[in-house]
Amino acid sequence: MFHSVQTIAVTGGKGGVGKTNVSVNLGIELSRMGRKVVLLDADLGLANVDIMLGLRATHTIEDLLNGNCTINDLLLEGPFGLKVIPAASGTQELVQLGALQHAAIINAFSELEEDIDYLIIDTAAGISDTVLSFVRAAHEIMLVVCNEPTSITDAYAMLKLMNSRYNLDRFHVVANMVKTPQEGREVYQKLLKVTDRFMDIALSFTGMVPMDTHIRKSVRRQKAMCEIYPDAAAAHAIRKIATTVDRWPVPTNPRGHTEFFVDRLVQMAAH
Ligand SMILES: Nc1ncnc2c1ncn2[C@@H]1O[C@H](COP(=O)(O)OP(=O)(O)O)[C@@H](O)[C@H]1O
Numbered sequence: 001m002f003h004s005v006q007t008i009a010v011t012g013g014k015g016g017v018g019k020t021n022v023s024v025n026l027g028i029e030l031s032r033m034g035r036k037v038v039l040l041d042a043d044l045g046l047a048n049v050d051i052m053l054g055l056r057a058t059h060t061i062e063d064l065l066n067g068n069c070t071i072n073d074l075l076l077e078g079p080f081g082l083k084v085i086p087a088a089s090g091t092q093e094l095v096q097l098g099a100l101q102h103a104a105i106i107n108a109f110s111e112l113e114e115d116i117d118y119l120i121i122d123t124a125a126g127i128s129d130t131v132l133s134f135v136r137a138a139h140e141i142m143l144v145v146c147n148e149p150t151s152i153t154d155a156y157a158m159l160k161l162m163n164s165r166y167n168l169d170r171f172h173v174v175a176n177m178v179k180t181p182q183e184g185r186e187v188y189q190k191l192l193k194v195t196d197r198f199m200d201i202a203l204s205f206t207g208m209v210p211m212d213t214h215i216r217k218s219v220r221r222q223k224a225m226c227e228i229y230p231d232a233a234a235a236h237a238i239r240k241i242a243t244t245v246d247r248w249p250v251p252t253n254p255r256g257h258t259e260f261f262v263d264r265l266v267q268m269a270a271h
């Protein structure tokens, strides 16, 4: 009856650091490994997941609430069976609806949970209440960081806020767009140095993704990099990260439920 779902929020504070590319390709690699993955696009920005994958949304959350479709109609099918809930389906409204609608959505999500191993949430840039809601509702938090002062500063600001305001103390770091493996470790070390001094948190290094032109090429072709360039350096790196993520302990408490996730999400948005 109880099926644990690993919910992972991919965030980082700053825009343009690679959150969406990491989310999509991590989703694809976990799917390739045989895991059942749903990717929730929680960013209404321009680089939407459905567009990146060349998918077309046919239904919206409004259709769901009006009883004109089920949660399964919202899901778009990507490579290797990866399921995508596109932002165009009204994900932003998800945190702004009334109690009855929340209940309907929570119920709808519970129809999915038997089949999912992972729910990956690709968040927007910044530390808006919407972003914070998604991040707080997730079980694991993955920070995508680049070796740029603004990226490190924004990631730090996010860690500080999550820790001081919500007592969250466990974060995973992915260094993106690194030119050398050493640079990847350095990004993590920089973040570790500032957080070690001021915060009581556990920061783990999940991996790094090299700067790779295949990423831009695949975005232009509206295909996922891991699907069309599986031998690219960045694809190998993401595969390694997927293997690491797949070894994370699966939540044993209800926080791992999609139902619980959506419940938390809407509860927090109500405040
Ligand atoms: N490892 C990488 N190597 C090269 N380009 C990258 C890499 N990761 C991301 N990019 C590029 O950086 C830009 C921002 O990536 P995106 O995933 O949309 O970031 P975010 O979601 O954080 O705003 C895109 O043009 C993407 O192609």
Ligand SMILES: [Mg+2]
Pocket: 019, 020, 021, 043, 045, 047, 123, 124
């Ligand atoms: Mg993005």
